[in-house]
Every structure is written in C-alpha cells, then in structure tokens.
Amino acid sequence: MPIDPRHPREIRADIRSGKFAGITAGLGPGFVQANMAVLPRDDAYDFLLFCQRNPRPCPLIEVTDVGSVEPVGAAAGADLRTDLPRYRIYKDGALADEVTDVKAFWRDDLVAFLLGCSFTFEWALMDAGIPLRHVERGCNVSMWKTSIDCRPAGRFHGPMVVSMRPIPNEMVAKAVTASARFPGAHGAPIHVGDPAAIGVKDVTKPDWGDAVEIKRGEVPVFWACGVTPQAVALASKPAFMITHSPGHMFITDIPNSSLAAF
Amino acid sequence: MPIDPRHPREIRADIRSGKFAGITAGLGPGFVQANMAVLPRDDAYDFLLFCQRNPRPCPLIEVTDVGSVEPVGAAAGADLRTDLPRYRIYKDGALADEVTDVKAFWRDDLVAFLLGCSFTFEWALMDAGIPLRHVERGCNVSMWKTSIDCRPAGRFHGPMVVSMRPIPNEMVAKAVTASARFPGAHGAPIHVGDPAAIGVKDVTKPDWGDAVEIKRGEVPVFWACGVTPQAVALASKPAFMITHSPGHMFITDIPNSSLAAF
Numbered sequence: 001m002p003i004d005p006r007h008p009r010e011i012r013a014d015i016r017s018g019k020f021a022g023i024t025a026g027l028g029p030g031f032v033q034a035n036m037a038v039l040p041r042d043d044a045y046d047f048l049l050f051c052q053r054n055p056r057p058c059p060l061i062e063v064t065d066v067g068s069v070e071p072v073g074a075a076a077g078a079d080l081r082t083d084l085p086r087y088r089i090y091k092d093g094a095l096a097d098e099v100t101d102v103k104a105f106w107r108d109d110l111v112a113f114l115l116g117c118s119f120t121f122e123w124a125l126m127d128a129g130i131p132l133r134h135v136e137r138g139c140n141v142s143m144w145k146t147s148i149d150c151r152p153a154g155r156f157h158g159p160m161v162v163s164m165r166p167i168p169n170e171m172v173a174k175a176v177t178a179s180a181r182f183p184g185a186h187g188a189p190i191h192v193g194d195p196a197a198i199g200v201k202d203v204t205k206p207d208w209g210d211a212v213e214i215k216r217g218e219v220p221v222f223w224a225c226g227v228t229p230q231a232v233a234l235a236s237k238p239a240f241m242i243t244h245s246p247g248h249m250f251i252t253d254i255p256n257s258s259l260a261a262f
Numbered sequence: 263m264p265i266d267p268r269h270p271r272e273i274r275a276d277i278r279s280g281k282f283a284g285i286t287a288g289l290g291p292g293f294v295q296a297n298m299a300v301l302p303r304d305d306a307y308d309f310l311l312f313c314q315r316n317p318r319p320c321p322l323i324e325v326t327d328v329g330s331v332e333p334v335g336a337a338a339g340a341d342l343r344t345d346l347p348r349y350r351i352y353k354d355g356a357l358a359d360e361v362t363d364v365k366a367f368w369r370d371d372l373v374a375f376l377l378g379c380s381f382t383f384e385w386a387l388m389d390a391g392i393p394l395r396h397v398e399r400g401c402n403v404s405m406w407k408t409s410i411d412c413r414p415a416g417r418f419h420g421p422m423v424v425s426m427r428p429i430p431n432e433m434v435a436k437a438v439t440a441s442a443r444f445p446g447a448h449g450a451p452i453h454v455g456d457p458a459a460i461g462v463k464d465v466t467k468p469d470w471g472d473a474v475e476i477k478r479g480e481v482p483v484f485w486a487c488g489v490t491p492q493a494v495a496l497a498s499k500p501a502f503m504i505t506h507s508p509g510h511m512f513i514t515d516i517p518n519s520s521l522a523a524f
Contacts, residue, residue: 045307049325052314053335063311065416073315073413151335154327180524261523262442 002026008075008251012083021085021100023247025119030256032185033249034061034074034114035226036084037233038102038242041066044111046154047233051113053151057160057228059116059184061252067108074252080112086245093237102242110242117226117249118163120185120256121178128178130171133212141165142206143225147199148190150232158232162190162198163209163225166218175221184259191222198222264288270337270513274345283347283362285509287381292518294447295511296323296336296376297488298346299495300364300504303328306373308416309495313375315413319422319490321378321446323514329370336514342374348507355499364504372504379488379511380425382447382518383440390440392433395474403427404468405487409461410452412494420494424452424460425471425487428480437483446521453484460484 004011008028014020024033039047044066051058062074069079082101089097089105099105118141122132134141141163148160167175172192180188195203203220204211208227214220230243244250266273270290276282286295301309306328313320324336331342344363351359351367361367380403384394396403403425410422429437434454442450457465465482466473470489476482492505506512 041307045303045310048307048310048314052310052322052325060314063314177524183523261445262439 003029005029008253009077011251012075012078015085016079016082018100024085024249024251025247028251030123032061032074032252032254032256032259033117033119034252035117035229036080036242036244036250037113037115037229038080038110039113039233039238040107040240041109041111043155043238046156047113049153050150050156050232051115051229053153054160054228055183056187056190056224057150057226059186060113061116061184061254062114064112066111069106071112071114071252074114074254076253080250081106084244084248084250086248088243088245090234090238090241090243092239093234098245105242113229114250114252115226115229116182116185116259118186118223119249120259121182121187121223123256124178124182125175128174130167130175130178133166134210137212139212140209142211143208143227144200145207150228155236156232158228158235160190161225161227161231162222164195164203164206164220164222166212166214167221169217169219172219172221179223181260181262183261186224186226189221190224193219195220265291267291270515271339273513274337274340277347278341278344280362286347286511286513287509290513292385294323294336294514294516294518294521295379295381296514297379297491298342298504298506298512299375299377299491300342300372301375301495301500302369302502303371303373305417305500308418309375312412312415312418312494313377313491315415316422316490317445318449318452318486319412319488321448322375323378323446323516324376326374328373331368333374333376333514336376336516338515342512343368346506346510346512348510350505350507352496352500352503352505354501355496360507367504376512376514377488377491378444378447378521380448380485381511382521383444383449383485385518386440386444387437390436392429392437392440395428396472399474401474402471404473405470405489406462407469412490417498418494420490420497422452423487423489423493424484426465426468426482426484428474428476429483431479431481434481434483441485443522443524445523448486448488451483452486455481457482
C-alpha cells in the first residue's frame with residue numbers, strides 16, 4: 001500500500017479541497033486514525049453512555065461540543081464536515097447517501113464521536129515483530145458478530161463485533177501485551193483461541209471482510225472491533241446519523257505512541 | 263483504623279439497616295470504594311461528557327440507568343438510596359441537608375455516577391512497600407486546587423483538584439508505575455516535584471485535608487483527586503444534586519485487583 005508520510009494536517013487539507021477521496025490506510029503513518037459516528041444531541045447521551053459501558057469495542061478518542069465541527073482535542077483546526085474522504089448518511093437506520101463532504105447535512109444539534117481504530121494496535125503488533133496476514137495479503141481483516149452482548153444503554157444494545165488475526169503460537173503473549181497498551185484502540189484481545197466459545201461458528205466464513213488462512217501452529221486471536229458501535233447505532237434506527245465510509249477514516253494529530261496507557 | 267474484613271454485601275446490609283453510619287476507611291479491604299454524584303438527567307449528559315474528557319480526576323466506575331437505584335455493574339442488588347452511610351443534599355449548589363438515606367429525595371429522573379477513589383491506588387502503593395504519611399499519622403490527605411484547568415463540557419468547568427503524598431526519592435518511580443496500573447482510581451500522578459509548577463503556592467497549607475511534613479529526601483507527588491468532580495459540579499450550581507458525605511463512600515463488589523488495566 002502507498003505510504004504518505006506528510007503530517008495529518010497537510011493530508012486533511014488535500015481531503016478538504018477535494019484532491020483526495022480514497023481510503024486512508026497508509027496515510028499519515030504513526031498518527032491515530034478514527035472511526036466517526038455523528039448523532040443528534042437527543043441520541044447522544046445514550047450513545048455516550050453506551051461507549052462508556054463498552055470501552056473495548058467503543059474506545060472514545062473525542063466527543064465534540066454540540067454543533068461544533070472541530071475536534072479540538074484530536075485535531076485542532078480540523079473540520080469534521082470536510083476532512084474525511086467519504087461519508088455515509090443514514091436516515092431511520094437505512095443508508096440514504098454516500099458523499100465526500102457533509103456541509104449540506106450538518107445541523108446545530110449534532111454531536112460527533114471519534115473512536116479509536118485497529119490501525120493503532122496493528123501498528124503496535126507489527127512494531128513488535130508480529131506478522132499480520134491480512135496486511136501481507138493486502139485484504140480486509142475478518143470480522144464476526146459474536147455471542148457476547150454489549151452492556152446496553154438506553155436505546156442502544158447489541159452483540160459485540162470482533163476482528164480476528166491468526167497469531168503464531170509463540171507470539172500470542174506478546175500480541176496480548178503489545179495491544180493491551182492501547183485501550184484507546186480496542187486494547188487487549190477479547191478472546192484467544194476456540195472461536196466457538198464466543199459464538200463464531202465458522203472461522204473460514206467471516207460476517208464482514210475477507211477470510212484468511214489459519215496455519216498449523218497459529219492461534220486465532222479476537223479483538224473488539226469498531227464496527228460494533230456503528231452496527232449497534234444503526235440497529236436502533238436513529239432518525240439521522242452520519243458515519244465515515246468504511247476505510248475512509250478521520251486522521252487525527254495524535255501520535256499512536258501518545259495513546260499508550262503505560 | 264479498625265478493619266472490617268467481611269464481604270461488601272454484608273457491610274452494605276449493616277449500612278442499609280442503620281446499624282452503621284460512619285466513615286468507610288478500613289471497611290471491606292481489597293474492594294473498590296467509590297465517590298458518588300447524583301444528578302438529574304438534564305445535567306447528566308454534560309457531566310458524563312465532563313468525566314469522559316477528564317478521566318484522571320473523574321474515573322467512571324459506573325453510571326446507572328435513569329431512575330435506577332441499582333449499580334448493576336459495580337454491586338448487583340445494592341440500593342444507592344440506602345447503602346451509603348451518609349449523604350449530602352445540595353440545592354442550587356448549596357448544602358441543604360445531610361442524611362443517612364435518600365429515599366425521600368429520590369426521583370425518577372436521577373442518574374448516579376460512581377467514580378473511583380484514592381483508596382484503590384493507596385492500597386497499590388502500600389502493597390508495593392511505599393509508606394503513606396497521612397495513613398501512618400491517621401489524618402486526612404492534603405488537597406489543593408491547581409492551575410490546571412479541566413477540559414470543560416457544557417455547563418461544567420473548573421480547575422483540577424489534586425492530593426499530595428510525600429514519597430521517598432528512591433520510591434518515586436515505583437509510586438508512578440504502581441498507581442498507573444489503576445486508571446479507574448486516578449491512575450499515575452499528574453505531577454512529580456515542584457508544587458509551584460501546578461499552582462500550589464504553599465505546600466504546608468492545603469486547601470482541604472491536613473498538612474503533612476515533607477522530609478529531606480522526599481518528593482511531593484500529586485495525583486488527580488475525586489474532589490474535582492464534586493467541586494466542578496457544585497460550582498455550576500445545579501438545581502439538585504446528591505453526593506456521598508466526605509469519607510462515607512459506596513463500597514462496591516469489585517476487587518481492587520480487577521480494576522488493574524494491565
């Protein structure tokens with residue numbers, strides 16, 4: 001994948017001006033990329049509480065002030081209406097539009113939630129010398145709905161979604177400790193080993209993403225996945241919701257390393 | 263101080279029945295004790311966001327469903343109206359009453375916030391062999407308002423309050439790592455050394471609590487303090503608020519050790 005080593009500020013300027021509208025993998029390496037969910041203030045309390053109660057699938061990086069388009073903690077000066085390459089607009093829980101800026105959709109009662117994403121802990125895993133098959137193969141990670149229920153909050157409830165990476169036996173402990181340092185990006189695995197124990201019936205058939213081989217001497221390791229909050233929010237059919245399009249993330253000014261808990 | 267080694271469930275039963283109404287230091291050793299702030303739903307979004315933005319002074323352990331008196335995550339079966347030894351009732355930001363149960367004050371629109379407290383990390387410090395002067399002397403810890411502003415959220419804003427413990431030079435690093443393991447109980451120190459750097463003008467004159475001597479070869483180490491959220495909430499003069507009385511905490515069923523982040 002192509003690497004763009006410029007500061008996120010410069011990359012966001014290209015996105016804002018319309019020069020770039022692609023997926024963000026490989027852009028601004030070393031900086032935290034974020035999932036985005038935007039909801040009206042009326043739904044924001046329940047969603048904030050849902051994230052607080054389910055920090056592994058829903059690690060909050062930033063919650064904007066009502067109506068504000070600027071995530072002052074994660075990227076001062078950025079504009080969340082224009083600085084993501086692609087957005088999805090949902091009405092009553094159904095996809096209504098896919099656009100490259102949301103100026104026409106913005107309202108004074110909207111709250112934006114930025115949530116950590118797996119790029120950060122995958123960087124930590126690779127930095128620790130752990131190979132990631134979906135990265136090597138250039139495909140998407142495998143994801144499943146599990147039998148683990150999130151703790152509900154108000155109108156929001158649903159199962160946890162996980163991603164799976166095959167990890168060589170001798171590197172499982174390292175994969176746990178390396179990712180545990182980043183609770184702001186899903187943290188330690190939710191489960192190590194037997195897929196059936198968390199309701200994953202067929203590890204060769206993911207619910208989302210691409211299947212990858214689990215070789216002899218490898219263990220399937222499962223992490224909570226940022227698909228969870230979007231899936232949960234949409235399942236409750238909110239009247240209005242904006243999200244990033246899959247793979248088209250918000251690139252923050254936060255270095256991955258500064259997200260480390262210890 | 264007297265130690266009551268029974269399970270928190272039994273201690274809470276004594277508190278509920280009126281058998282016990284004193285301070286909770288030494289009760290249920292090994293279990294997390296929590297600060298409590300109860301606010302109407304109208305103020306709860308801003309307060310929840312304030313906690314999310316300021317996790318060091320405001321580490322959330324549990325947020326109840328609107329109107330519910332049961333903190334299902336922290337102590338299933340408990341009743342927050344009766345299971346704390348002593349409560350304070352505030353009206354328009356002023357102390358209106360101090361009572362041993364709040365059944366007469368409970369309303370269907372109330373949300374209870376339970377926040378981690380310093381007992382947990384003090385247990386971790388002592389367990390690591392670090393002496394705590396205020397515990398040895400049997401007095402209260404020293405606390406100050408600082409020049410560090412919390413990140414505001416809606417109607418809530420104000421300075422961070424810290425507690426200070428003198429730590430022997432050679433134990434400072436250990437004090438940092440031992441407390442860092444417990445982000446749910448204020449985590450690592452906010453500041454190590456020079457009090458003036460965080461706006462503490464006279465380290466012999468605390469704003470709250472008791473002064474303790476800093477001996478030669480000791481460093482003043484400052485942790486974010488659970489007085490912060492109450493001070494911040496009261497400064498905004500909410501129409502109605504219930505808190506625990508100082509030292510009269512809610513004793514949860516969560517073992518201190520299970521609050522460890524790593």
